[in-house]
Amino acid sequence: MTRHRDRHGRGRRGPMAVPTDPKVPVLRTRRERFDDIALSIVTQIDSRWQSRLGLIEYAVEESPDIPKDWTVDDHIPLGALERGSGADPARLVIYRRPIEHRCHTRSEIEAMVLMVVVEQVADLLGIAAEDVDPRYQP
Numbered sequence: 001m002t003r004h005r006d007r008h009g010r011g012r013r014g015p016m017a018v019p020t021d022p023k024v025p026v027l028r029t030r031r032e033r034f035d036d037i038a039l040s041i042v043t044q045i046d047s048r049w050q051s052r053l054g055l056i057e058y059a060v061e062e063s064p065d066i067p068k069d070w071t072v073d074d075h076i077p078l079g080a081l082e083r084g085s086g087a088d089p090a091r092l093v094i095y096r097r098p099i100e101h102r103c104h105t106r107s108e109i110e111a112m113v114l115m116v117v118v119e120q121v122a123d124l125l126g127i128a129a130e131d132v133d134p135r136y137q138p
């Protein structure tokens with residue numbers, strides 16, 4: 001068997017990178033794994049609170065836009081909530097990179113995403129975060 005070096009650190013390329021055998025799973029990117037976590041948590045919470053939430057849009061973005069007057073002492077947000085008005089839906093955004101930067105394991109990412117989503121939904125509904133989801137731990 002011939003082995004090839006990965007001389008530039010970019011991983012496998014070409015036909016070797018994507019398996020053609022349906023039994024071999026395709027490698028998922030960090031972004032795809034994060035999106036799966038976020039979708040799972042959002043689906044659970046949204047199904048429980050849909051009657052009170054109304055029209056709401058969920059999104060995952062890489063990182064927040066940092067204002068020009070940002071200082072090192074300011075915190076980087078993990079999520080954002082834009083309240084809807086009229087026909088415009090409310091929008092809950094989860095920022096992937098700041099969350100991944102603070103977490104080392106999948107379970108830590110799940111807990112952090114849960115915390116962000118629960119806090120934003122609680123703010124939108126005007127109730128305590130503990131009432132939105134019993135798994136919430138600040």
